[in-house]
Amino acid sequence: MAFGVTVSGKLQTRQIVLNDTTLRDGEQAPGVAFTTAEKVSIARVLASAGITEIEAGTPAMGYEEVSAIRAIVEASLEATIIAWCRMKRFDVDAAIESGVSMVNVSVPSSDLQIAAKLGTGRVAALEQLKRIVGYARDKGLDVAVGGEDSSRADVSFLVELVAAAKNAGARRFRVADTLSVLDPDSAFALVAALRATTDLEIEFHGHDDLGLATANTLAAIKAGATHASVTVIGLGERAGNAPLEEVAVALEQLYGCDTGVVLPELENVAALVAAAAVRTIPLNKAIVGEHVFTHESGIHIDGLLKDQRSYQALDPQLLGRSNRFVIGKHSGIAAITALLSELQLSVSAEESRVILARVRKHAVEHKGGVGRETVMTIWREVRERSLP
Numbered sequence: 001m002a003f004g005v006t007v008s009g010k011l012q013t014r015q016i017v018l019n020d021t022t023l024r025d026g027e028q029a030p031g032v033a034f035t036t037a038e039k040v041s042i043a044r045v046l047a048s049a050g051i052t053e054i055e056a057g058t059p060a061m062g063y064e065e066v067s068a069i070r071a072i073v074e075a076s077l078e079a080t081i082i083a084w085c086r087m088k089r090f091d092v093d094a095a096i097e098s099g100v101s102m103v104n105v106s107v108p109s110s111d112l113q114i115a116a117k118l119g120t121g122r123v124a125a126l127e128q129l130k131r132i133v134g135y136a137r138d139k140g141l142d143v144a145v146g147g148e149d150s151s152r153a154d155v156s157f158l159v160e161l162v163a164a165a166k167n168a169g170a171r172r173f174r175v176a177d178t179l180s181v182l183d184p185d186s187a188f189a190l191v192a193a194l195r196a197t198t199d200l201e202i203e204f205h206g207h208d209d210l211g212l213a214t215a216n217t218l219a220a221i222k223a224g225a226t227h228a229s230v231t232v233i234g235l236g237e238r239a240g241n242a243p244l245e246e247v248a249v250a251l252e253q254l255y256g257c258d259t260g261v262v263l264p265e266l267e268n269v270a271a272l273v274a275a276a277a278v279r280t281i282p283l284n285k286a287i288v289g290e291h292v293f294t295h296e297s298g299i300h301i302d303g304l305l306k307d308q309r310s311y312q313a314l315d316p317q318l319l320g321r322s323n324r325f326v327i328g329k330h331s332g333i334a335a336i337t338a339l340l341s342e343l344q345l346s347v348s349a350e351e352s353r354v355i356l357a358r359v360r361k362h363a364v365e366h367k368g369g370v371g372r373e374t375v376m377t378i379w380r381e382v383r384e385r386s387l388p
């Protein structure tokens, strides 16, 4: 497909920057509240994992948050630390107090949000944005403009916002799909439309209410976004954000695109964030779930034993992980035979069929995999019974 080839080719040569907002949007997930020590530890592991931009919090929240962001800045990590601000001098002043070098100044961009939240209209929002971006630039800060609710905004107004952001000295415009109203086609179209009008950096910020955050983020990148907002395990408002681990691995796996992320670190990063957020990582969570390289089905294990490529597209070694086989209700003879051979236990064809039947019964009765010890016990009992 010519289109796919062209796009993939372009992506391979493009540097995509992931802006990790676990410490800002991630922490906005209901009930999540990091301590300063947790925030600093998370920032450290993110930087060690090759993340070069960290949106660390909202300084307007007050002294504790400013101190936490300052502690991250003082850790002198190899990453740009960014603070989230409203279009208010108060927020920018608090960001300066936190010591960051870059702020994301957020502007509600849909008519609905401008009217409901600010009680004004487009002209007033534009003027307020210019004033605050100018103020932040005068204070020596790098500025990204966050277009909140961009996906429900009038595109011609977004174009005006982008131009105003640039004229006021911003380096980036963030296209936020705040309420998950985009699909990959519309995400592509929106970013492509803005890309055609500006040379500013464009960041895509996707939410996952429809489970499309990663797909939308990839589409936005294909359309020319240079940056993507991500959070570890997709932590964030409501259903969360595009997960760091999914976006980083998909960019490398599908497009050969280097984000600088150290992929084998992702599991540790996910574990640290999950613990601090008091969230459980689902076993089947893409990339970092405990079971994503674990196989039980007989046909799959038979295929993997014959040629790994038959049931493996994503190499677990890329993530510092390995395949694991479990014995269970869906096992076949090949899996049983391979395990017994590994345990140096001989078995006849008839015995292996009897063992498999016992394994299945055990799995159903106990609702789970069948451990090695149990398989050995079953083997012993079957053997004893088949002795003359």
Ligand SMILES: CC(=O)SCCNC(=O)CCNC(=O)[C@H](O)C(C)(C)COP(=O)(O)OP(=O)(O)OC[C@H]1O[C@@H](n2cnc3c(N)ncnc32)[C@H](O)[C@@H]1OP(=O)(O)O
Pocket (backbone or CB within 6 Å): 025, 028, 058, 060, 061, 062, 085, 086, 087, 088, 106, 107, 108, 117, 118, 148, 178, 237
């Ligand atoms: C889609 C997103 O993720 S947006 C980011 C959401 N993040 C957060 O809310 C972070 C946590 N928030 C907080 O701690 C508090 O809401 C604070 C400190 C930011 C503000 O607290 P308060 O002063 O008590 O205001 P409150 O939360 O009640 O209302 C928000 C105010 O911000 C204003 N506001 C919202 N967005 C913007 C914006 N982009 N620019 C300017 N003002 C804004 C609202 O109009 C409202 O102003 P009002 O009080 O004059 O009506």
Ligand SMILES: O=C(O)CCC(=O)C(=O)O
Pocket (backbone or CB within 6 Å): 025, 104, 105, 106, 107, 145, 146, 147, 148, 149, 174, 176, 177, 178, 179, 205, 207
């Ligand atoms: O305005 C922004 O920077 C984006 C804020 C956000 O988190 C969102 O819109 O989902």
